[in-house]
Amino acid sequence: MKKIFAVLLILLTANAVYGVSEIILNDVERPNGAILFIVDGLGSSYFYPEYTPYALDGSRLLKADAPNLTFETRVLDVKVPTPSTGIAHSVIVTGYSGADEELVGYPDATIYDITRRHGFVNLAIMHKGDFYNMRAEQDIIMYAPDNSINNPSVSIQANKPYEGIYEMMYDWKMKMPEYFDNKTGYDRYSAYNKWGIDAAGAVVEEMVTNHPSQKFLLTVNVGTIDSGGHYRGDYDYVMLVEDLDRDFYSLYEMASENNIALFFTADHGMSFAVKGAQRGGHGSVKYSSQQESLRIPFAVLSPNVNGGVVGGEYGQEDIAPTLLSILDLPDTLQYADGEAVNIKNYASIFVNSKTEYNVSLWNNGIRVTGGSDSELVFTGLPLNANYRIEAKGSAGKYEEQLFLDSDKQLSFMDVGSGFSKREMIAAGMILAVNVAGLIIIWRIRD
Numbered sequence: 001m002k003k004i005f006a007v008l009l010i011l012l013t014a015n016a017v018y019g020v021s022e023i024i025l026n027d028v029e030r031p032n033g034a035i036l037f038i039v040d041g042l043g044s045s046y047f048y049p050e051y052t053p054y055a056l057d058g059s060r061l062l063k064a065d066a067p068n069l070t071f072e073t074r075v076l077d078v079k080v081p082t083p084s085t086g087i088a089h090s091v092i093v094t095g096y097s098g099a100d101e102e103l104v105g106y107p108d109a110t111i112y113d114i115t116r117r118h119g120f121v122n123l124a125i126m127h128k129g130d131f132y133n134m135r136a137e138q139d140i141i142m143y144a145p146d147n148s149i150n151n152p153s154v155s156i157q158a159n160k161p162y163e164g165i166y167e168m169m170y171d172w173k174m175k176m177p178e179y180f181d182n183k184t185g186y187d188r189y190s191a192y193n194k195w196g197i198d199a200a201g202a203v204v205e206e207m208v209t210n211h212p213s214q215k216f217l218l219t220v221n222v223g224t225i226d227s228g229g230h231y232r233g234d235y236d237y238v239m240l241v242e243d244l245d246r247d248f249y250s251l252y253e254m255a256s257e258n259n260i261a262l263f264f265t266a267d268h269g270m271s272f273a274v275k276g277a278q279r280g281g282h283g284s285v286k287y288s289s290q291q292e293s294l295r296i297p298f299a300v301l302s303p304n305v306n307g308g309v310v311g312g313e314y315g316q317e318d319i320a321p322t323l324l325s326i327l328d329l330p331d332t333l334q335y336a337d338g339e340a341v342n343i344k345n346y347a348s349i350f351v352n353s354k355t356e357y358n359v360s361l362w363n364n365g366i367r368v369t370g371g372s373d374s375e376l377v378f379t380g381l382p383l384n385a386n387y388r389i390e391a392k393g394s395a396g397k398y399e400e401q402l403f404l405d406s407d408k409q410l411s412f413m414d415v416g417s418g419f420s421k422r423e424m425i426a427a428g429m430i431l432a433v434n435v436a437g438l439i440i441i442w443r444i445r446d
């Protein structure tokens with residue numbers, strides 16, 4: 001019993017070193033979790049009502065009727081810096097337009113490093129985009145090591161498997177052959193995507209039913225819109241988008257009913273040389289500068305976002321900061337050059353420092369709120385208002401006027417290094433508790 005108490009004390013003091021205080025000004029409706037749904041190779045040119053897709057020779061291509069993929073808040077113009085799978089997935093998760101697969105493995109480079117630090121579990125189901133560093137970022141991932149439609153195979157990599165999810169994913173791995181039963185050609189492509197969507201739905205269902213208080217980020221990649229474009233031509237490509245529209249709706253409904261944020265996007269688009277082409281592409285010189293390869297969808301469903309079509313030009317690197325803003329997490333992505341699309345219906349101020357600061361927020365000469373910690377979050381702040389922020393800490397006084405058109409980050413860097421008084425006390429307590437624990441263990445052994 002005493003041993004357990006000692007371990008508990010160590011955990012408590014360890015937490016105290018990294019204190020986070022949250023101050024909620026107005027009621028905010030935050031999502032309970034999030035799905036990042038990436039459709040491999042889906043160009044927005046092929047289904048956004050505003051666009052018309054063209055082949056390289058200038059002929060007009062067929063368009064998909066996909067109302068379920070243009071939900072709630074939709075950003076019209078989002079372009080990819082590099083239309084190739086591995087790089088584009090790296091841009092999506094790091095918020096850096098020049099990212100590659102190696103960068104994903106660096107500390108604090110990805111959205112997953114931030115979600116994990118804030119108590120989320122990172123789950124993934126990916127046909128493509130599941131390179132080594134992407135898999136390493138997940139607590140658990142079910143993925144397709146090769147992307148064979150003829151001989152599909154599935155692996156599970158459990159780095160830190162969350163309760164019940166491994167067993168669930170294993171069931172879905174075993175269910176895959178049922179989806180292909182007696183199917184050939186086009187139908188196998190469509191079934192492969194449906195399996196991915198249904199498996200994602202099952203993970204969400206498991207989390208909301210059995211672990212309702214556990215926040216999660218589920219990353220999904222469905223692969224056969226891309227494969228269809230490469231190997232079956234423009235007609236089947238568009239038909240596969242319509243199948244996706246049909247099969248995706250159940251996941252959308254589940255997210256909507258359970259207060260889960262849904263981010264719908266693609267790694268890159270797809271281009272065809274002529275109408276009726278048997279093969280398409282996106283990464284090679286022939287295709288990579290086409291609008292059809294570069295323009296991707298980005299739609300967001302979340303209780304703290306107002307719906308509508310968002311104009312303006314954005315890049316794929318803006319997706320990660322937007323996702324973090326909607327989850328009310330500080331954008332501490334180390335390499336990001338993207339910026340959040342301002343679609344959240346309130347603003348948050350994230351204050352970060354090495355030591356404890358006393359921070360207060362003023363509006364028109366009136367102190368609105370305040371608090372003391374090394375990490376503070378002020379949330380639920382009305383947009384487009386002026387605030388003055390005052391902070392007092394070990395490095396002195398700090399004051400700034402802020403116009404809140406979006407989330408703001410403030411960092412107070414102390415001059416000089418070394419441990420703060422608070423960290424010293426905490427470290428001392430950890431040491432004392434450890435010694436006490438050892439003495440207790442030693443006595444029990446005696």
Ligand SMILES: [Zn+2]
Pocket residue numbers: 040041084085086128226267268
């Ligand atoms: Zn791709």
